[in-house]
Amino acid sequence: MTLVMAVALPKLQENTHPLDRLHDLLSDDMNAVNSMILARMNSPVTLIPQLAGYLVAAGGKRIRPLLTLASAKLCGADMARAHRLATAVEFIHSATLLHDDVVDESHERRGQKSANVVFGNTASVLVGDFLFSRAFQLMVEDGSLTTLKILSDASAIIAEGEVLQLSTQNNLKTTMDDYLKVIEGKTASLFSAACEVGPVIAGSPASYQDALRAYGLSLGMAFQIVDDVLDYNAEREKLGKTVGDDFREGKITAPILMALEKATSSELDFWKRTLQDKEQSDQDLRQAQDFLRQHGAYDRGLALAKNYGMRALESLNILPSGALTSSLADLVTFTLNRSH
Amino acid sequence: MTLVMAVALPKLQENTHPLDRLHDLLSDDMNAVNSMILARMNSPVTLIPQLAGYLVAAGGKRIRPLLTLASAKLCGADMARAHRLATAVEFIHSATLLHDDVVDESHERRGQKSANVVFGNTASVLVGDFLFSRAFQLMVEDGSLTTLKILSDASAIIAEGEVLQLSTQNNLKTTMDDYLKVIEGKTASLFSAACEVGPVIAGSPASYQDALRAYGLSLGMAFQIVDDVLDYNAEREKLGKTVGDDFREGKITAPILMALEKATSSELDFWKRTLQDKEQSDQDLRQAQDFLRQHGAYDRGLALAKNYGMRALESLNILPSGALTSSLADLVTFTLNRSH
Numbered sequence: 139m140t141l142v143m144a145v146a147l148p149k150l151q152e153n154t155h156p157l158d159r160l161h162d163l164l165s166d167d168m169n170a171v172n173s174m175i176l177a178r179m180n181s182p183v184t185l186i187p188q189l190a191g192y193l194v195a196a197g198g199k200r201i202r203p204l205l206t207l208a209s210a211k212l213c214g215a216d217m218a219r220a221h222r223l224a225t226a227v228e229f230i231h232s233a234t235l236l237h238d239d240v241v242d243e244s245h246e247r248r249g250q251k252s253a254n255v256v257f258g259n260t261a262s263v264l265v266g267d268f269l270f271s272r273a274f275q276l277m278v279e280d281g282s283l284t285t286l287k288i289l290s291d292a293s294a295i296i297a298e299g300e301v302l303q304l305s306t307q308n309n310l311k312t313t314m315d316d317y318l319k320v321i322e323g324k325t326a327s328l329f330s331a332a333c334e335v336g337p338v339i340a341g342s343p344a345s346y347q348d349a350l351r352a353y354g355l356s357l358g359m360a361f362q363i364v365d366d367v368l369d370y371n372a373e374r375e376k377l378g379k380t381v382g383d384d385f386r387e388g389k390i391t392a393p394i395l396m397a398l399e400k401a402t403s404s405e406l407d408f409w410k411r412t413l414q415d416k417e418q419s420d421q422d423l424r425q426a427q428d429f430l431r432q433h434g435a436y437d438r439g440l441a442l443a444k445n446y447g448m449r450a451l452e453s454l455n456i457l458p459s460g461a462l463t464s465s466l467a468d469l470v471t472f473t474l475n476r477s478h
Numbered sequence: 479m480t481l482v483m484a485v486a487l488p489k490l491q492e493n494t495h496p497l498d499r500l501h502d503l504l505s506d507d508m509n510a511v512n513s514m515i516l517a518r519m520n521s522p523v524t525l526i527p528q529l530a531g532y533l534v535a536a537g538g539k540r541i542r543p544l545l546t547l548a549s550a551k552l553c554g555a556d557m558a559r560a561h562r563l564a565t566a567v568e569f570i571h572s573a574t575l576l577h578d579d580v581v582d583e584s585h586e587r588r589g590q591k592s593a594n595v596v597f598g599n600t601a602s603v604l605v606g607d608f609l610f611s612r613a614f615q616l617m618v619e620d621g622s623l624t625t626l627k628i629l630s631d632a633s634a635i636i637a638e639g640e641v642l643q644l645s646t647q648n649n650l651k652t653t654m655d656d657y658l659k660v661i662e663g664k665t666a667s668l669f670s671a672a673c674e675v676g677p678v679i680a681g682s683p684a685s686y687q688d689a690l691r692a693y694g695l696s697l698g699m700a701f702q703i704v705d706d707v708l709d710y711n712a713e714r715e716k717l718g719k720t721v722g723d724d725f726r727e728g729k730i731t732a733p734i735l736m737a738l739e740k741a742t743s744s745e746l747d748f749w750k751r752t753l754q755d756k757e758q759s760d761q762d763l764r765q766a767q768d769f770l771r772q773h774g775a776y777d778r779g780l781a782l783a784k785n786y787g788m789r790a791l792e793s794l795n796i797l798p799s800g801a802l803t804s805s806l807a808d809l810v811t812f813t814l815n816r817s818h
Contacts, residue, residue: 183642237607241600260581261644263603267577268637270607274614274630281623290614297608302523304601 156468209336229273236266292331299323308388326358356450366391496808549676569613576606632671639663648728666698696790706731
């Protein structure tokens with residue numbers, strides 16, 4: 139618990155949910171992006187809008203395009219350009235979701251059957267490729283080689299992160315450093331790129347670009363670590379969310395690494411059997427949760443997330459104060475405080 | 479047979495294999511591209527070069543990067559730029575091969591186990607994504623928004639073609655128009671883009687760009703139609719190649735469409751059972767080949783390919799004559815004459 143106490147987070151500056159507040163502050167822009175998402179996922183090949191529309195209709199928080207819009211508006215960018223890039227960012231994210239669900243053999247996403255279950259793995263792979271290509275077409279239309287570089291670099295890093303995750307799965311030799319590289323790749327790099335393109339198209343000074351890139355990166359790290367901790371949180375079950383997906387897939391995440399670090403030899407046998415050898419029975423998730431609790435893995439995981447959260451907040455310091463900047467700050471606090 | 483007789487193809491201008499001749503004419507450039515392929519598929523995530531290297535080591539004709547190099551050299555382009563774009567083109571192609579093998583549940587590629595069998599579907603999907611991203615990074619390094627547009631458009635069209643193919647698979651209502659759209663997407667669009675980027679980076683007149691784009695498109699159409707006809711050619715078996723993959727997968731290709739057009743009602747029952755309802759026994763491929771032969775589907779398929787081949791040759795007319803242009807012409811003749 140010490141680490142948790144060591145970092146004092148600011149209180150939320152408004153009582154409304156910071157994502158709702160960002161949606162309010164950017165409602166016209168977000169409407170434009172939603173329209174563009176629908177328009178640009180279209181294709182004469184009807185299976186493409188059907189499948190992509192299924193994913194889009196399932197909702198999602200649209201956090202990445204919101205980050206692009208907020209960082210762009212904050213820097214005074216031409217918002218028509220920001221709409222295009224926010225759409226590109228969301229398409230890259232959608233493509234990775236479609237491919238992830240195939241890779242993880244997922245059955246559910248956002249509380250409904252995942253696209254691979256409804257349309258098949260094949261269609262999910264190919265429509266993911268389409269959305270990814272479409273994202274690059276949007277960036278080319280925007281015409282900035284700098285944003286193309288930022289987002290193509292992020293795309294390569296996402297894929298590297300996903301492949302590294304594959305190598306660390308079911309592998310108890312995974313280090314904290316490996317884990318941090320995985321989540322930086324699969325999550326933080328796109329958060330970072332989504333934030334960085336705003337100041338780029340605004341022609342802002344390099345310090346703004348550095349600040350928003352760093353903010354997005356740290357926010358993304360915090361977001362994913364909290365996600366990985368919550369995947370073991372039994373409280374989620376009360377809300378109808380699944381718990382233990384990472385455990386069943388043998389993903390080596392922050393809470394597991396923290397429990398492994400302090401594991402007795404019989405606990406180590408348990409983790410070997412369940413995560414490495416993939417031999418799991420119905421009671422094992424409960425047992426895993428107990429071990430995590432005993433070793434303070436939840437609190438230590440959240441403390442790690444808070445360290446990143448503090449860095450994200452610090453990055454915002456040089457930006458002009460205002461409703462958008464304070465919403466971005468609240469988003470950090472909210473990310474760290476969410477319990478499901 | 480009439481159509482075949484109607485179009486007279488020029489004889490090969492040299493006796494050596496035109497791909498070998500292109501490799502000879504462009505050997506320094508091709509060596510540079512091969513080195514760049516190896517260098518740029520590298521990653522600290524070792525599974526990436528392992529899997530990508532496995533695909534690359536399996537060989538392949540490298541026809542697409544050769545087209546980029548030939549068109550670039552022909553137009554007097556800076557060949558260092560051409561190397562980068564040829565590598566990008568090969569990476570886009572490699573990414574689609576990796577995804578195709580997952581989609582088709584292939585077991586073999588180029589006479590060895592396909593990457594999805596050796597490394598798993600998951601890794602193939604993700605390494606495909608990496609190569610695709612890397613292709614865009616290479617294009618961004620080159621820095622031409624025009625080539626980025628050409629290749630991102632081609633990538634979207636490839637994905638559309640692949641999804642359309644999925645919709646036409648096992649579907650006897652597929653029309654010749656649908657089929658032509660599928661192969662234009664999945665094959666001809668990248669041939670076309672590979673040729674078009676050469677004159678673009680050379681700053682050639684628009685007429686050269688139009689000519690090489692049209693050449694690549696028609697060559698790609700001819701190439702794929704011949705491929706689809708040869709998939710039913712029993713002669714290939716003598717060379718140890720597999721025959722009947724398309725039949726087993728229920729792909730509706732040119733020879734099938736030509737046999738369907740003339741099918742009796744009992745033949746139609748046969749095609750419905752084997753291709754639509756996917757009920758096949760060991761003797762069915764032989765029967766399918768007999769029906770194709772009876773209805774002249776081989777010759778009519780090849781005649782269709784020859785029409786495209788003639789268009790490809792016509793497109794070359796405005797280009798300066800020389801060894802490269804005549805090799806590109808020979809490539810058309812070779813494509814149409816290959817029997818395996």
